[in-house]
Amino acid sequence: MSNWRWFSVFAVLILVLAACGDPGTSAAPGESDDPPASGSDASEPPATDGGAGGEPQTGGTLVFGGAALAASLDPALTSDGESFRILQQIYEPLVDLVPGTVDELEGVLAESWTGEPEDTEYVFTLKEGVTFHDGTPFNAEAVKTNFDRWQTFAEEFQGNAYYYGAVMDGFGPDNLIASVEATDEMTVTITLREASPTFLFGIALTPFSIVSPAVLEATSADDPATSTLGTDTVQGGTGPFVMEEYIPDDSATLVRNDDYHGEHTAYLDRLIIRPIADPAARLQALQGGSVQGFDLIAPGDREAVDGADGLKLVNRESYNTLYLGVNPTATDDSSLADLAVRQAVAHAIDREALIEAFYGGGGSPADIFLPPTSGWFDSVGEGAEVYEYDPEAATDLLEEAGFDADNPATVNFWYPTEVTRPYMPDPQGLHQAVTTMLEDAGFEVEPGSAIWGTEYIPAAQNGEYDLHFLGWTGDFDDPSNWYGVHFGYAQGEPAAQFGCDVDGLEAAIDEAESTLEEEARGAAWSEVAQLVHNEVCFVTLVHGDTAIALTDQVQGYVANPTGSESFLDVWLSGE
């Protein structure tokens, strides 16, 4: 029996541990050991307030669950939302989106600027009195140092510096940037080789954040072999939070920057981001009290949070689109070569039913590629064909094309595995639903699936699928980031993904890319939209909303369709 005693001792030990402590308690605001922020103005209401009311209170620690931590701590080398979530609290660009909008800019490190989309010269007057977290002053030289660093990135960095390459048309002395000059202590002049309507929105992205030149030097940030900027905890930003500790796969701990240059300092003493890859585990962490908020709730869990005591949802309007790629050149003698068959595909799909079944009701049917949150939605959407759900019309169109029950139009239809995306919460379920809809209209569907990053994307991009799911989340608000990226021609060839070689499309895209005046640009992209929608190069399906789940204690969280969200105005109520 002596061994049995061992077991009993062990069981008692576990029970004692379970009894210790009081899970779910958190330091109430104002009870923190940290001194109140000097210079903070707790009575100042936040610029925008997404939560219940009350005066913002300073203090407390917020633990927030994301899907991952940062891919790199060097903002220029990141391109994903999880990295941005952390880095944009620490680092700031010259300009940024007005909270809650996708098409309005405001100065952050720039006090003001001159330069319109038609111009090649932008003059930025910088904000006075800003210091980096390392205590060094922010000035025009710092801006120039950063722009020069990005332009001359070593080859090893260029692959990860996706956004710089995309916005500035590559790297090196021949890219979009002709020069960056520190005209005086607080003025920077950036000259472009040609006018770029996306330049300002581009540099509002987190990868264009300005890092302290002293930190760049101390971390050998230009040398791919020895740089520690992407891996070490450094104080190189100007943002409302300072990195205190970063443990990969565990947590990123940020503390308030008491010298922040904005209207007020952050209300939170400390912001901790925890990586929780699985959406179900994120929800459990919220319910269990180990986080007070998390992003990217699974659509099926929306109800569990919405109806629960002490929890709430902040809806993030969609800035994404799920589409069905329709490729008439993927297989020989494809039935999709006939426009009537492609139109039948478009009419066969009940998009409202997909939103109800797979998006928890959070989304809207995608009439065009651009989501309604885009400033270009009305002008670009004008004239593009909208295909309403009409299975009978679909069947009629198939008959018109010479297909019937004995001789059905056969298509292969692929979906990705091992992935969910905000625009595609359940690829397999969506695939089953759309397959049934297509079969009801009279198609014969050959289903296929492939692993997302490694098989599916390359095959879809190569144009190997008749029909396939894919989607897009906007980088910045310009139609070129939607239609241009997907349907642009390379060396006279249409994008292989769609095989969409419509008469006049290449010329229309060229025209739209080079049209700078806003109204004319909208009209020019509308031409492009009409061509690709009317010819059914793809069928846009759903703009899927996402949501942030929070405890009732968390106030002031403002969701942005792009996912670019600051914790500056977030505070914890004492309830």
Place this chain on the structure above:
Amino acid sequence: MTKFIIRRLLLLIPILLGLTLLIFVFTRLLPGDPATTILGERATAENMALVRESLGLDRPLHEQYFQYMGGLLQGDLGRSFITNRDVVDDFLQRFPATIELSLAAIIFAIAAGIPLGVYTAKRRGTWVDAGGTILSLIGISIPIFFLGLMLKWIFAIQFPILPDSGRIDLVNYFIPRVTNFMTVDALIAGEPGGFIDALRHLVLPALALGTIPLAVIMRITRASVIDVLNEDYVRTAHAKGLRDRTVDGRHILRNALLPVVTVIGLQTGLLLGGAILTETIFTWGGVGRWIYDAVTARDYQIIQSGVLMLALIFVLVNLIVDISYAFLNPRIRHS
């Protein structure tokens, strides 16, 4: 004994060399590459070419292998393709978390598995034994992710007596990481409350991870004790009038534990690399999840070097088991 250890250590060299080649070939056989992970929807042919070139993936395979081996021989295990972090730094940062969890799990498995095994063996053929056998079968076959989610749901959400995930209550304890063993770091930081909290965070993941080893240890102990119970020397010991406790401890357990020790060693080695699911469910930042993520992202450098380091540790753990085996069994020591 020393010769035995040296011979085993020398054997490591060809084993590890062969492993590097195997792992290298297997990672390259996986469809896709890191460029597709980095770019996602943005993986156009042009972008892909740029990323592949910047990562050196456009070079011939043998060149990539020799470059990797060149670094390896100089002690450079490379940097992650995705995060550019030093692989060794990453490994060392995560490994303590995995050891801490594995140790807790194996302690739980031993503390419960051996007594249960002995208890059921001594009641062989009774309903207690049958019940124990059924329970151990369930323990071996229950999927960890299911068990983990159930444990969380019951003990962290329905009856919130234990934390649902993570390694420490981040709101109430700020523990600077020194050793990356959370329990040790809490003590170093002079936070006894943090120490207790770190232990509390260990309970559910250790139960989830320790269940399979518990069942295995229990079964092996039971079988082994049953064998020993039938030995003449046990009967003799009883006949000599020795007390039951003495016979249990000196004669039965000491002999019955030999195969159990081997199993414990193997199970510990498996736990070190096999905690992937547990680490994911309980968001435990350890090595298992790190390598799993690397495989998903095709981060070749982490897969190659991470698996190599795990393999090295696995082999070393086995070596230690062999040595302890020799220590426990004088017959081996003297041969």
